Amino acid sequence: MIPSLPDVLILPIVRAALAEDLGRAGDVTAAACIPEAARMRAVFAARKPGVLAGIDCARLAVLEMDPKASIDLRMRDGDAFEAGAVLAEVEAEARAFLSAERTALNLLGRLCGIATLTRDYVQAVAGTGARIADTRKTTPGLRALEKHAVRCGGGINHRFGLDGAILIKDNHIAVCGGVEAAVRAARAHVGHLMKVEVEVDGLEQLNVALGMVAAGEGPDVVMLDNFDLARLAEAVRRTRDGGHRLVLEASGGVNLSTVRAIAETGVDVISVGALTHSASVLDIGLDAV
Template sequence: MSAAGTVAGLDAGELDRFVTSVLAEDLGEGGDVTSAITVPAHARLKAEIATRQPIVLAGVVLAEAFFRHADPGVHIERLREDGDRLEAGTPILRLEGAGRAMLTAERSALNTLQHLSGIATLTRTYADAIEGTGCQLLDTRKTVPGLRVVEKYAARTGGAHNHRMRLDDGILIKDNHVAIVGSIEEAVRSAKAANTGLELQVEVDRIDQIEPALAAGAERLLCDNMPPAVLREAVALVAGRVPIEASGGVRLDTIRAIAETGVDFVSVGRITQSAPAADIGLDYAMAEVVSEAC
C-alpha cells in the first residue's frame, strides 16, 4: 500500500475487485485447462520478471497481487519500485510458488505491468521534453473504459499531474456547452450561479473569446488547438489573471514549443490513449517438481 493506503490508486476493496475481475476474464468457466492437464499438481516454479527495454516502471504491486491471489503462499522478491527508470535487462520481480497458480496469473500480471509501464514510460518522455520551462504536464480523461484510476496512476508515476479524474471533479465549459446555451458568457453565468465550489474552467479556441470568458468569471482557461504564436498572444492578454492550459493535438515534437509560450499547463491525451505496452517478460529460471509423498 502507498502512504495514502492505496495500490495504484485503488483501495483494498477496489484492488480485490480489480484483480478478481481481470483473472475471471482470463480464466472463463473452466479455468487454466492447459496448466491443469500438463503441469503436475505439486510442481513449484521459480521465475523472474524483467524488462526487455528501457522503461519507467509502474504497476509492480498490482502484478504481485495477481500472483498472491492465485497462490497466497507465493514468495515474491520485489527488486524495483514504481517510478524507477530501468535499463533493458533489469530484473523487476523474482517469484517462487505453485506452478499451476503462477502460470494462471502470469498473463494478467504481465498485461497490467506492461500496460501501466508503457504509460509511465511515454509520460516520462513528454515530461522530460518540457523540463525547465515551468509548465506542468497534465493527463486527460482519454483512458480505456474501466481502467482510468490505474492509468492515471501510471501517468502520475511517469511525471504527469492528473487533471479531472471524473466529470464531478471540476467544471469545464467546452464548445458543445456554449453551442447549446448560446454564448460563453451565458454558460459561465449559469455555472457561477450553481455555486458548486468547483474550479470553473472555460475552453477557448480564439483570442476574442478570452476577455468575455474572464469577464464572466472563468477561473482557468483551456486554449484548444492554438499554435504557439497564438498561445503567446493569449498569455500576454491574460497577463497572469488566471492559469492557462494548452491542449489539442500535442505531440512530442511540438510540446516544448508549446510549453515555452508561457502557459501554465499542457495536457496530452496521447500518454494514456496511445502508449504502447512496455516489453516486459517472465522467464522460468528453474522448475522443480515435488512428489506428493514429500
C-alpha cells in the first residue's frame, strides 16, 4: 500500500482550487437550482482502467464544502482498477457537493493519469533491474501531488526540489570550466549527507567522472544525457568493469517505445519527464445514485 500524503499538504492545494472555481460569488448555478436542504448521493467512477492516485484530494474537496459529508473510499491510492470501478461513494449536501465536483475530478483525473502512465513505464522495464524516476517537470504548485502519483504507479522520485541534492548539469559545467572543477566545488560546499550527481554528454566526460570516483572524490550518480543505446551500454561496461560504486541514470529520448531497450543496457535509473508533463488526464466521472 502506498502511504497517503498528510492532509496538511493537500489542503492548501484543494482550498486554492476551490477558491479559484468559486470565484467572487460562489456557485450561482447550485444556489439558483438546488433547494437549500437537498442532499445527494453519488459515486466517483472510472470510465477507463488505470491506477488510483489523488483520492484524498476528492475527499478533502467534498469535506471543505460540507464538513458533515459521508465518504466511503472503496479504493486507496496505488490500487489498479478497471473501467466502471467505483472509487468512492459520497452522501452530502447537494449544493456543496456539486460545488466541489469539478475540483475533485480535476485533481483526481490528473493524478490518476500520472499514476497510470508511470505504471505503463514500470511494466515496460520489468525484469531488467532498472527503476523509473520522475523529474522536476511538474505543474507549478502540484509537485507534491504529482510526485506522489508517480509513487502510486510504481515509480520513484528524483530530487523533490533544488535543495534536495546537487545536480550538476551542462550549464553548470560550462560556467565552472569542466566536470572535474564542478564536482570538486560541489563536494567542498556540502556535507556528507548531500548526494552529488553530474550530467555528462559523452564518454569522455564519463571517464573524467570515473577517474574522480576512483580517487575517492567523485559524484554519487552520473546522468547519461541523450546517450544512444551503444554509448549507454559502453558507459555501463566501463563503470562496472572498473568496479566503481556509481549509480548510472539514463535521461533524454525516453518514451514507451524506447524505454525497454534503454533499461536493457544495464543502467540503474531511467528518468522520464513525460510522467508528469505529458500524462493524459484519466477519465473519472461523478454519477448520482
